[in-house]
Amino acid sequence: MLKIKIYGILLLMLHVACNDPDSTPATTAKDSAGTETPPPSSSIKNIVFFGNSLTAGYGLDLSEAYPALIQAKIDSLKLPYKVINAGLSGETTAGGNSRINWILKQPVHVFVLELGGNDGLRGIPLEETKKNLQEIINKVKEKFPDAKLMLTGMRVPPNMGRTYSENFHKIFTDLANNNKIALLPFLLEGVGGEPELNQADGIHPTAEGQKIVAENVWAVLKGLLQAE
Template sequence: MMNRFVFIAQMLLSVVLLASCNSEKKENAEQTGSVKAVAKTPASAKKTIVFFGNSLTAGYGLDDPSQAFAGLIQKRIDSLGLNYKVINAGVSGETTSGGNSRIDWLLKQPLDIFVLELGGNDGLRGIPVSETKKNLQAILDKVHAKYPDAKLVLAGMQIPPNMGQKYASEFKAVYAEIAKANNLTLIPFLLEGVGGESKLNLPDGIHPTEEGHKILAENVWLRIKDLL
């Protein structure tokens, strides 16, 4: 009889130990799962910065487009451990009219910061400043309507006085006027320190070299860093 009680006691102890072990394994598994979930959260919850522009944004003429200023901004963001991803939506030759037509498709994806870099090709073609202004405003209106909490940034542009000093002055003023009217962040002149510097531009004298894009990236970073 005593042996029977001992046997039963041993069996009960085994059951308790097994249940305790299984419970501990389950708890460890849940904790591991929680850690994995936390580890995955930053990547899946990254905010988005869209650079919407022309050949300057696209990195025209560079062997590696990721060396254009938008790509350099991503590298800066990664080095600082900020939870943002950059989307380069630059298209060479794009005018403000073309951008206004293209923006609807782009807005199908969420965005948190929108950097508008257009107008340079308008100026080179002598498109009326009023038309450029209307298109830039229309683009910003569409972005704000779809994502009202998105932060808007406008990259200012200037052109040589080929079309006349009056046209060049009015063109330059458009960006400040739009920035003020919309209370948005303005990069006064994207090509500051690069425009007109032959050593920082490709032979066409218009598109920056890799070294030139490093300066553009700094011009942009100074204005957007506080938005991140």
């Protein structure tokens, strides 16, 4: 119970931290190594991680963010995929919906959608969050109908009311089921609320925390790559 309360307090800080004007978001035109994305060859497929500060690796070197760790795993297995970190600190689902068309100017073979946490912390109406996420999914499917999609779930503390927090989490399950896409129920499983796995702000994962997040993501993502 204490851990849940602590995590709730910490999550409330996320809205402020993610909107810090001094924060440096991952540049969406760059890959996980921080280099300009070259034109993909016919044998290399792009995996786009589209999210907020959790994907951007807030407070860490870009190479320590979970998308880069996924790239390292892919390279070790000699799989033909290139990771593109399209995380942006402070991003909401509305912002992501406005930004997605720019991201889709490059080929997308696998798309991992990690957005919604900032909506929940702001108390944005659930219908709006769900609508924005659905529109992002629709745009990806329309531009790249053969792309594999994965959605990462998030939880928010019950500060907005238990009904809101429970229905917020349900958004991700509903979207995954309705669109028949892969789902990671909770991105921060094993990391959220664990002080030793989060930075001094108590919100964003440390490098060690990002390693756990990467394993969470990989547990679902590997199935999509095998299906390619």
